[in-house]
Structure formats: structure tokens, C-alpha cells
Amino acid sequence: MKNITKAAAVLVVGGVACAGSAQAQDITVKPVAEARVRYEHVDQDGIAAKADALTVRVRGGAQATSGALSATVVAQGNLAVVDHYYDGVNGAATRPLVADPQNIALYIAQLQYKAKGVTLTAGRQKIALDDERFVGNVAFRDNAQTFDAVRAEVTPVKGLKLDVSYAWSVRTIWGIDGNAARQQAVGGDNLLANLSWETPLGVLTGFAYLVDQDEAAVQAFRLSSQTYGARFAGTHAFGKAVKLAYQASYARQSDWHRNPSDYSAEYWLADATLDVKGWKANAGYEVLGSDKGATLTSFQTPLGTNFKFQGWADKFLTTPANGVRDLYVGGGYGTKQIGAFSAVTLQATWHRFDSDRLDQHYGNEINLLASAKLRKTTIALRYAHYDAKTLATDTDKVWVQFDWAI
Template identity: 30%
Template sequence: MAGPCVLLASVVAFGATAFAQEATYNPQQGAPTRYQPPHEGFLNARFWTDTRYRYEYVDQGNKPKNARASTIRNKTGIESGFFHGFRAGVEGEFVLELGPNDFNNTINGRTQYPVVADVESAEVDQAYLESYNIPGVVLLGGRYLENLDNLRYVGSVAWRQNDQTFDGAKATITALPGVELLYAYIGNVNRIFSDRSPAGNINSNVHLIHAESDELSIGKLTAYTYLTDLYDLDPLSNASFGGFLKGKQGLTGGIDYHYRFEYAHQISYGDAPVDYDADYVRVEQGLSKAGFTGTLVYELLGSDNGVAAFQTPLATGHVFNGFADVFLVIPPTGLQDFYAQAKYKVPTNIGGPFSYFGGLLLLAQYHEFRSAVQNLDYGSEFDFYSYLPLRDGFYAQAKYANYQADDYFVDTQKVIFGLGYQY
């Protein structure tokens, strides 16, 4: 893909030159200055660890047995300090099953149970080298984690025990006034199924081009081009071109109005076996006040006459279209999701007998799902989520999903409880 690479090289060269020219003269000192890459000492490192226990119960109408998955995950990493503008990081990830494994983890052959895609594994989650040596440009190469925008196209799937990460490189460019540019290349996708699974890695040729404006009076404007060629998953290869406006405006009485208006067009790409084109639309509007937020959302993942639908195979799909994960892959007839969400976060500084609930997050959603073509009523879903930060880095979370099928899939219920620690 010479085109995106040439574009990146041109932008980096132009941005670096512009930034360097601005940095060669300091009007207060009246003398030329030079950009100095950060240097604080290689051993001035940052360390982190994240441990999470999870119990997940799944009742799925077309399976004779219910799934009960009890797993624990630890991620531990370290990132060096800067050494003449360079720094390096590495993170390991470990997943273990605790107790009976009454679930289908996708490779254990227990197909009488619903899928809970948490596989025992020990992997290098991230390993990268980062450079700040070009003014206004940050370069990174290796294995890295990427959560882009609202995760609709690219995400780490952090809800599952095994992260999705990428092998490749990226450049973040802030040298141009009023805009931040990102170019990322992905040559391999390390999926949530782990290296133990034949589906755990996807050889790929992915180019992500993303431009975001500074905050404007109407919000932030973003434009993107995502070229996704998945050699081992050809039916999901595609090219998407789009953009969105996202912002928040203050109203009277301490009420904020927040919004997101997005449109994209997708076509088949690479070795996709079917030629198609489809549209994506997201209209999101809500009001918030004093910790309460209510949001109405319409999301369309269009279809080309029922032949193929708009797909986002590298997304964190769990946060879209219901927690039951029925629509991780969009049906050929497409998807319309009409949903309402209510969210409340307790103030962290609440006192008195309720102080232990400071920071508690409560969220509820109701979805109505329909096809984009052929007028199918897929079903509906109610979701609930809560997150409670405890003391000294501990937290608890719970999630419930209830999908009621009509013209698509089967009734599905999920109950999930987690307890974790982050440092």
C-alpha cells in the first residue's frame, strides 16, 4: 500500500519542518533554540499491574447446558524512562481458569455450552519502542494496544480477559496547527482467543488514517480512512471512509447537551469474496446534570441488498449493540439499533454513611434491533452495569444482559461479576 505510506511520509516531513521552524527562534530570549528530545534516564521507569477475577454465567436458548466460567487475569508491565528521546515498554498477560470449566472457550471442544471467549494463556501483550526525536511527531513500533475514538472500529476488547493487540507501527503528529493526525499500520492482529487458538492471530495489511481537530465552538471534527485487509479472514476485509462531529454545549440550569453525528461509507477491500458497499450512521444525543446522563442513540450498520453488511472486525464490539454480544458480527441484512441509556455516577467525595459508594457508576440500556433491509424484527435487549471503586486500587463490577429474540438468534441471558485490583 504505497499510497498511505507516501502520504504519511509527506505529512511527517512537512509537520516536522514546520514545527522545527517554529522552534528555531524564541522571541523572549531573542536567540535561536533547538528542539531537545526528552531525557530523564532509562531507569526512571513506570510499573503497573492489573489483576481481575471474573465469574460469567450464560443461558443461551440453543445450548443444552448453561455456561459457568471462573477465570482470573493478570497484566503486568513496565515502561522505561526517556533516554535521548526513546523509551521502551513491555507487558505480559496471564489468564487462568479457576474451578470447573463448564463453558466453551472456543478451543476446548465443549460445544454443549455457550461461548465464553476467555482462554488460559500466557502471552506478551505489548512490547514496543517509542521515539520523540522528531519535533511534533511520536513514532512507535512493535506490539501495541490501540483504542481509537469510541472503539467502534479499533479497540483492545478490554472487557474480555485476553486483550486484542496489534503488531505494527504508528505515528502521532501534532506539529500541524489545529489538528492531530494518526497513521497506524497493522501487520498482525493478536485476537482475544490467544495464541493457542487457530483464530488467535490474523495476518493483515491494515492502514489507519485519522485526523482530529482541536476543540471548536461546535465540538471536535474527525475524519478517517481505515483500510482493513485481513488475509486470514477475507470476508471481513473492507475499506471505510467517514467522519463525525462530537461535542457538548451548556444549557440553562446546569444542564449539558452532548451529541455525536457520524457517517461512513464502506466498500469491499483486499481479497473480500463479495463486492459490496454499505453505509454507517450514528446519531447520539443526550442531556446530563449533576452526575445523571440520559442518551438516545440510533445506529445503522447498513446492508447491500442483504448480500453483505457494514462490518468492524477490529472493534471492541462488546460496548456496542448490547452486552449479550449477539451482534459482534453484523448479519448480511444489516442492523438498526434504537436504544436509550441512563447513567448515574455518585460523587467521589460523598460523605456520611454513603461514603463507601463514592464513585459508584450505574448504567442501564434498552435496545430495539431491526434489520437494515427486508424489515426483520431481530429482537430486544435490556442491559445493566455497575462499577464500584473500592479502597487502595480495588474495584468490583457487575453486568447483566437479557436478549429476547424474535427474527434473529435465540434468547440469551448473561450474569457477570468481577473483582479486581489496579496499580
């Protein structure tokens, strides 16, 4: 009820503002329509049956704009056409997990004011900061992640940007049937602050993320944390055909709010990608540190788009008690057009996962991707193979995905 009241107040205030503006300016309405069809297959050691999930997700809504003001409402539904899988919230885990439960929801319901140097957004919205390591939309999952929040993005001078959000509810990927540790929404007083400065060599960002997972059912408050750090990311062109992209990040995390644990853990990342006429080579090293090896006292990222990091087999969505070190190398090719296909991408990445303490080799993983766009439809084929050593079990995953949007 508290969250509903806050959201209603935001919409009422914004609606009055929009109505007043509409008297002086025309209102333009832009439809929002998206569709996704995905097949996911999982073969996981330790579970006799395999998972086969064929899901269809649709989103529809509209954005009304009048001058600097806009209102956006988008609803979504997710249907399991083939449901031979454990969705995380319904039934028993007799098959591997595919985290796409059936769902119907209000995905976006936001009001926004946008003028030179300032953007203010209120309501249910997407928030994706930097590379989404700490705060993201989790767009790969059918239900994705949104925030009931107010957000201010301010650029007082060219090259300097302040981005601050207060979120009182995190709408999770688990949907309307979410329960126990996998709630439909997690309440709490989350403060997400980000200050960036564009330099000639790249963007330097300082951040403070106060994550309040204020639900006893969600790991007994042990995912509430305060994280402070900095990130630097940029590119350098050595000519028309050669480009180097680089990034480095460091952060320190400790317990916050009602978290009963007393811990601190470090994070750091170094990554570089060389692009020569569309051929790419990438290497990086990412560390999510540990404290003394107790459960959930390692560096955690409960609001991040974790599928993008540490392999697609999803073995490290929750950081192990002894932390994780991810050494990865990869390569690929990308081009704007091949025949009727645009945005063509081929990619392969190899990961070696080790603990941050006690010198454990968790396992290795290979990820493969082929994707392209045909008019308004994006087609993607993915494969992940996790070779377990001391953590989890051998796992193979295959995805075939079609995304369409107007």
C-alpha cells in the same frame, strides 16, 4: 516468521536508540501490574447446559523511560478457575460461549518516542481510535486485542491531529490456542488513518480504515474492507450542573484486497446524552447497513471493540447479512464519591434491533450496570437480557468483576 522478523527489527533499532539516549539521561523504571477476577454466567435457549466461567487474569511488566524515549514490556496470563463454558477454541460447544480462553502471551512490547507535537510508537501495542467502533482494544475480554504495528501521532498545529498506523498483525482475543476462523493472530497490511480537528463545538474527524484480514481461514478473506467516513463529537455546558454530549458519524464500506465479494454498505450514528447533576438520559440510533443480503456483505467491524455496541449479549458481533438498526434509550446516575466508593455509576439501557433491509425485527435487549471504585479496585456488576424475535435465541448473562491496578 515474517511477523517475528518485523517485530525483532523494530525492537533492535529502538533498543539502539534508547541505549544512546541513556548515556546522557537517567532511566526511570515504572512497574506495570494488573489483576482481574471475573465470574460470567450465561443461560441461552437452545443449549441445555448453562455456562459458568470464573477466570483470573494477571498482567505484569515495566516501562523504562529516558527523556523522550520509552520501552514497555507487559506479559499476561489468563486462568479458568471454573471452566464450565465453551471458550471458542477448545472443546465442543455444549455450553454457551464465553470468549475468555486460557492464555499466556506477550501483551505489550513497544518502543515509543514522545516529544512536543509528535508521538511515534513501534511494536506490539494497543490502538484505540475515537469511540473504538472501528478500531479498538476489546478491553472487556480477558485477552484483549493488540496490534503489531508502527504508529505516528502528529499535531502540527494546535487543534489539528494526524494519527496513522500500519499494522501487519492483529493479536486477537483467542490466545495461543486460536485456530481456524478464530486465529491467535491475523496477518495483513492494515492501514488506519485518522485526521481530527478541534472546533469550538466539538471534534471533527475524518478517517480511512483499510482492514486486511489476509488469512484464508478467517472467512475466506471476506472481512477485508475499506471504510471511509467522518465523525463529529462534542459537549455543551448549559451551566455548572447541566451538560449535553452529542455525536454523529457516517461511513461507507466496500470490499478490499483479496475479498472475493463485491459489495458496499453504509454506517451512520446519532447519539445524545443529557447530564443534569449526575443524572443522565441517553438516546441514539445506529445503523450498520447491508448490500443485497448475502453473508458478510453488510457493514462489518472486525477490529472494533464490538462489546461496547448493540448490547452486551453479543448477538451482533458479526453484522447479519441484512444489516442491523439499533434504536436505544437509557438513563443512569454517576457521582464522584459515595462514602468510601469513588466513580460510582448506575446505568440501564434498552435496545430494539431491526434489520436494515426486509423489515425484520430481530429482538430487544436490556442492559444493566452498577460499578464503583474502592481504592485501587474497580467493582462492576452487569446484566444482559436478549429477547429474541427473528434472530438468535433468548439469552441472559450476568457478570461480577473485580479489576485492580497499581
